[in-house]
Amino acid sequence: MEFEDAGEVSVDLQIWGKSRGLDEERYPLVCHLLDAAAAMRILWRDVVSAGMRRWLARQMEVTVDHAGRLLEFWAGLHDIGKITPSFQRQVSVPHGYPLSPDDRKVGHDVAAHLWLASALQQAGYADGRRTPVARLVAQLLGGHHGCFHEVDPGKVRLEKRPYLGIGNGLWDEQRTATLKTVQSVLGSPEPPPQIGRDAAVLACGLIILADWLASQIPFIKRRLKHRPVSGDLASLRSFFRGSLAEAPKLVADAGLMRLRLRGGSFEQEFPFPPNALQAGIAEKLPGLVTGPGLLMIAAPMGTGKTETAFHAARIIGDVAGTSGIYVALPTMATADQMYRRLSEYLGRRSPDPAALTLLHGMAWLSPIYSMLEGKEQAEDAGEVSSDDEWLRTAVTEWLLGAKRGLLAPAAVGTIDQALLAVLPVRHNVLRMLGLAHKTVIIDEVHAFSPYMRKLLAILLSWLGQLGAPVVLLSATLPRHVAQELSAAYLGRDGNAAPPDLEQTYPSWTYVQRDMPKPVTEAVPVPEKDRRELAVSLRPLTIREGDLVDRLPALRTELQPLVEEGGCAAVICTTVAQAQETYRALRGWFADLAEAGHEPPELRLLHSRFPAQQREKITNKVIAAFGKNGKRAKPSVLVATQVIEQSLDVDFDLVISDLAPMELLLQRAGRGHRHKGNDKSRPGWAATPRLVVLTAPGGDTPRIPEAWKYVYPHASLIRAQRLLTKQGADPISIPDHVQGMVDSANPGDGIGPEDPLLEGFESAEIERIGANLVELQAADMLGIDTPESLKHLHRITDREVSEELVSTRFDADSVRVLPCFVDQDGTYRLGAADGPSFPQPNEQGRFTRAQRAAVMRHTIPLRAKLVEGRGEANKPPEEWGKEPHLQNLVLLPHRVAENGQIETVCIRDQVFLLDSEQGLLIEKK
Template sequence: MKWLSCSAVLSGVVASVRRHVGRTRGRSLVVGPEAVVDLRLWGKERGLGGARYPLACHGLDAAAAVRALWHGFVAPGMRERLATAVGVPESEACALFEFWAALHDIGKASPSFACQLEMPEEFPPDVPEVRLRHDVAAHLWLPSGLERIGYARKRATSVGRRVAQLLGGHHGTFHAFEGRNLRPESLPELGLGRAPVWEAERTALVELLAGVLAPPSPARLPPIDAAVLAGLVVLADWLVSQTGFVRSQLPRVPQVGDVSSLRTFFDGSLEPVRALVEQAGLSRTHLRDGAFAEEFPRFPPNALQASIARELPGLVTGPGLLMVAAPMGFGKTETALHAARLMGQAAGTSGLFVALPTMATADQMFSRVARYLSRRGEGETSQALLHGMAWLSPVEEILAGARAAEGISSDEESRVSFAEWLRGAKRGLLAGIGVGTIDQALLAVLPVRHNALRMFSLAGKTVVIDEVHAFDTYMRGLLKDLLSWLGELGVPVVLLSATLPRVVADELVTAYTGQPAAADAAVPYPGWLYVERGGTPELQPVQYPDDRRRPVEVKLRGVAQDAEKQVDRVPVLREVLAPVAEDGGCAAVICTTVAHAQGTYSGLREWVRHHGVQLLLLHSRFPARQRERITQQVLGLFGKPGDATHGNRPLRTVLVATQVVEQSLDLDLDLVVSDLAPIELLLQRAGRLQRHPDWDVHRPAWADPARGGNRRLVVLTAPDQDVRKIPGVWSYIYPLASLVRAHSLIKLHEHAPIRIPEDVQDLVDRGSSGILPNFDDELLCGFAEAEHQRAAGCMVEAQTAKRFSIGTSSELRNLAGLSAKQIDEERATTRFNADSERVLPYFLRRDGEIRLGGPDGEPLPVPTCDRLTREQAVAIMRHSIPYRAPSFAAATTDTCS
């Protein structure tokens, strides 16, 4: 075994540090020059070829990482907040946080850890029967250790205990204090070492690190800020624990662990660590100032965008919440990006996270944000795509394509990339710009490991959450807890929705501000609301352009059911799609389930052949590669002119799909036929009708307003339009009461078209209820029991969210609350009753060969050295499909033929 650092003089000087030499002098902790720590106490050895890296050196590396992150990554607003939280000037706060980070592994100065390898005889291996993990050891010992350098320890909320919990949680799990663990005399029996040398070395290490870093004395440490600082410590530790970096530091290890030698070591680590942080892609994101027209020069701002650009700058004085409610296709994405920049500048944030409900919406948004960032970014920044299948996406190609689309050469100042280090588990949210599913943010309020790192990742950003109306009661419960944290941490938030009930909007405003929403503070539709914590909401209605105020004709059509109560849409569809067959046009048929979409597609194939109609099928269970190809085809047919994917608008085309087209794709259609669904979802689907009326596209007479046509929404309902016969599978997917309400509301508009935007908010409010039951006899038609069941289901979801969540920021008393109900991240769910697996359909040929994608598809990749290459893994996963876990478990076959 190779010893890294050993000196014959150490045994003689260890005794000299038995006395306490560190005291608070003024605002800084000062240590005498005689303090020495034994460098044979090691912190790292894995991957070092038998060498050992001293614990003190690793601690100072972490301190150097905090300094690099503080000055180059942590947002200005967050630096100011954290300094205020601990009661020290911002100019001194970094030294304090460096000191804390340097202590994170002090639990390794214990026999349970150190004696895993052979140690000199001065360090007796008095290991208890149950080894004490080093993070727990730090948690137990630091209250008394910090007390010796002036930290108060008598109260449960003392800074010393908070720091101990903070550092004891650096492996992602926070620990609680128990009565006997608070007595210093109990610590040896708990596994911290009975021999005096262990206590002496830990004390010497604290005093020596204080001497090197000269931290100020903190006045306080609120628990919510301690959680954010825990994320900073975790990040610093991860950076400097990389084997390659530790190897590069080995030649610099000093021979003696005194203050002077280790100060020299620390000073020499600052530049390598700064370079390490930069290489990891951790930097502040800077966006150029400019008017809306400068940020989005391809089109003039519409009424909503002009209103935000004109009014918001005068309202923003710090962190706040912006809620935008506007019809589909009204430029909410561009509005959000412009507003997020304004709000971020006022709040001192330096990054952005855009959260969406599905992977498909995230994929679409990633490209749009990439183009915006390529156009408006300054200097180096990173952009990450964040969802469970993001690793399959060619992110670098998308980023390069965004630069090319914006006409930006590779030698210009702006650089956007997705650094390799950020692609590791749990790191992507640290990227300057993140686009992903809302799940990535909601995990911050679930008791999973490293939830504090996720909260730290969000704390310095502006957060945009799109399609808020798409969240069920369970997800909204988690979202409300997240908003309480973001509001308390001073994170600006933008919420976007096309169909948001007022009761839900009030809940979200209350969650962020921490105070009940005013009765007259409803978000105007279309329009926006802006509010800061402790402030009064500002409401701004927006005038909807007259040329977009075309009504939507709606009709109810009953479907047939066979003897087994299977829905047969085809007879009705042949009738309602007849205008497409006769005069042309683009239509979509949206079914409730994948099986229904597949059956409908099969049932229409013969009809379309006789009428020259192109027929397409899109749903979520296509293999990833096939779904991607079909999605691009659909965008090319119905997408926005000028997009790279757009081709010629087809003459006669019908798309059969599931809810994937409800939010995921920017499509322009002439007719939408939809299964009965909650009214807010029907309105979302109607938003695909002539979504961009100013496009120069050919429309048939029946759909052309200039020739007396109109947009058409046909809602397929129960047989004979008798809501008592609503198909069971529909009421399994959606609450029966919501379907009955939607049926009644659509019926009211069969002779009076739905006016957009005038009728939208009233329809959404009447068709959507809160957790408590709402008995509207006009809409429910005697379905009181169904409303009771709907309300009970909402209560179950709300209570489940409350049970799983870490709670609101005001409920946090100590950091142990973040881990009290800890669950594995793989088992954590951000969606109620929506667990799924990915399965791989394969084809077993007669010759025994396994093929993917069909009998003549590509062979199943064979791993070399028992390990798949990344390219092989990607090839396999592109053939996988999502499948509901209960259905998968019940499956009786695992092959396709």
């Protein structure tokens, strides 16, 4: 395709594209378009992975070089909708351009979509075999603000354009001149024969990235000095050469690059010899990999799955042509720990310094971002020029937060950051882009609810289609879950037969879309690594009001620890029960002290401590019970599920409330975890042992309501009956694990006739029904899979924000700020004599340190617990412009004249921040 030079109508440099932050100057639109094209050329050359470049080229049925030139051209058209009266009149309309009182206000992204559909057809874009190429390219360009639009440009007649805010006459002439000029400057690339909707998603993500890079105010100010004096083709070609010269630094300064990892054996990558799992994958996986694939690893706790995943990701990534890593974890705490491990690995294996980001809601409080402390100018350094308020917010988040962070060459974060790519939120295509050119490692898959697992299946279908390798890690992986996830990656819909997996435990399975069948390899377990886990069942007493009395059982089980030393973990189902258990043990230990016996140390850890206090407690727990912990004194830790996945800790004894079978096995892995501690264990703890606090009633257990609220009733019945059936026989690790996990997790196909649920059939029906509700919610909220995607606008919804959707089912949460109000009305943080609330500067802004000081005192809480909150629970008015502070829920504790702290009441809930136990919540 070749247009004649646009000499008939020169580009009008009065048509402005950027104004914000430019000191009353206007940046010509065509200059910004050429800047974006220049940024795209460097992104394609230096950042986009080889695998993604090949994949996009195949989807367009062109060469890799041609695909890059097309993306440059499209990036050079993304803002062409700004040549409209509705946009230009925001600041100043160039002289002579017609205006009408009937002009509607239309977003320039929508205007680009409407106009380009017909303009690209006139430029030679024909319909492909599967998709209307011109309309699809117009739609992806109209989505450059992160949201695709459902409009049919074919129904928009020329005479209607003025009434849509697009304008005709001189407006149309300028749009055409700009299109022809950009095309000529960029070498007039031929239209693609074809482009799929999945390729349009990635193309849109790349164009958003190029636009954001080229929209940074410091860059625009530098380019303003070189803006052309004329809109003729020669001048604009010269300007583009200047933009192209600056673009490599622009991209590099943003921290964007390809991650390179040195090749080598496992022994070269890690400073220790491989175990059986690691050696098997290192030896056999290279012979299986011919392209992107899915590797699933199911192995016991403490078998080095993380190092195995790093090594495997490098092997698959090298063949698939990816150039980055994202490690997804279930919690913020696990992500924080993984950040350090991946950083050490990259430090050894990457020849170039590579940006490594940490991604979760509180990542900005992490010490790794402390270099921003006191450097508020860093927030302005990357400020973007845009006349759309929401875009300024989004870009700021990209530069310093999650939306930018997922585009870094390496990243660690929660699974939520990845699942947002398959929810219909604005800029999800940018998240998809960030994942698609990486190898994605997802840990602790067994911890996912049906809702999260369904979203994960949608994500896997996209990653499989886009050619991104995935490594899934799990301590225990039920067969039906492994089949479901592998089918999703292979692109099989729910009606197709799932892949036949020959699962053993421990094992690993590898699948590719072009493989005839999955390959599963059993992992031999040396005799020295086998364990016989003794399990003791201790029925509890349930008092009036459904209160669980653990103390009698705990006194019996912990007596040897009191007499001979050692350490134990007591894991409770709810925070309130953990607090109650802590108080009961504290009373017993106080009695011991009064009787002249030295009591064990007692610690409490759960999610309802203020953030900084929880961090301090966690660090002390790791120091005491971690791999090289100081275990000299007898100690007991009372905790909730937070130690299930978050901490690498080792106890002589684990005592746990009844829980689903796979979680009990996970918790048992917190006992006798590190062989280096075996010599120091007391005699009573010579062998691994798990004590399960069960419901009373024997074979017809009466499960406490609080336990059924957290876990499915049927799962608890199955676990208790499986353990009862096991009797005094120990559980052989790993031989018994897969069978027990599969028996406890039959999927939704067995139905209420399961013999393990005899007498509790209604509980199974309830479980299946609850699962279906979660699956339907994920189906309704999640985006279409690539195989079922018919309309690109279904990918996003402009009415849906990240605050309105959840990656976890029924997990609507808020952050509460317990604070203290003294007699003169001063609000204080942390304690009655703590620091007062921070005050903004003259510009109404807070420093990062001030924001962090507040957030470190906050606690995550289910939103239902603070329903009915009133004016007293709203943050100060001056916090209203701070994204991190504006939605906090205050829990103001009044301090009486005598120093007494008053509780906080919200509807029927009573709150009290206790310095030792965290936030206490009771009903009135």
